[in-house]
Amino acid sequence: MKKKSLFQKQMFATGMGCPVDDPWSNYGGSCSNKSLASVTSRVVSKSDNMPLPGANIYLQSDPTKGVATNQEGIFNMDAIPSNGKIVISYIGFKPMVIDSTSVPAVIYLEEDIQTLDDVIVTATKPDNLKKLGWIALGTLVVFALARKKDKKKEVKAKV
Incomplete structure (x- = not known):
């Protein structure tokens, strides 16, 4: 009579009871091949x-x-x-x-x-952006540092 390994005994004890030769035979808990x-x-x-x-x-x-x-x-x-x-x-x-x-x-x-008949895109502005204030979009301020005789110049440009 052939002796069973401890692993084989545990498999039969847990109810799996599938042959150890095929490791995938236990996939899903059944012995189907x-x-x-x-x-x-x-x-x-x-x-x-x-x-x-x-x-x-x-x-x-x-x-x-x-x-x-x-x-x-x-x-x-x-x-x-x-x-x-x-x-x-x-x-x-x-x-x-x-x-x-x-x-x-x-x-x-x-x-x-x-195809879609109509697409409506809506957006909402978060409340926390209202507290930041407005930025003037009409004027762009460019700071150019010119080091001519250690003088700094501020240049404003209109957009």
Whole structure:
């Protein structure tokens, strides 16, 4: 009979009970054989084939696990479950959901053209700025120090 190591005994005692040979078999607390993959691809605009730097790529099941494309639109994402889906999104483009087992070498995102009827921009002035006082904008005072025989001159210029 084969003796079990202390680590194997602790795993069975904690209820995990998965084989020690596969460290990822405990991922998520179940003994299912989840194979993890690595994906490398390029994200470009469908209309002009230009790369999309800074596009977001993340797992649909866990949006906190993701990466962004580099300046050439290329990304590399590790530890993707084989049954997972990844989401590719970029501002101004329609998001795309792809199965992790069928990621193409180049991902084409379509533009999402939406127009706004009217845009109203409002601003408020903080109360603490009212206490500072006003600055005269019509006159610009330039101080030029001329060291001619140790004399200092003050020059005023109008704007």
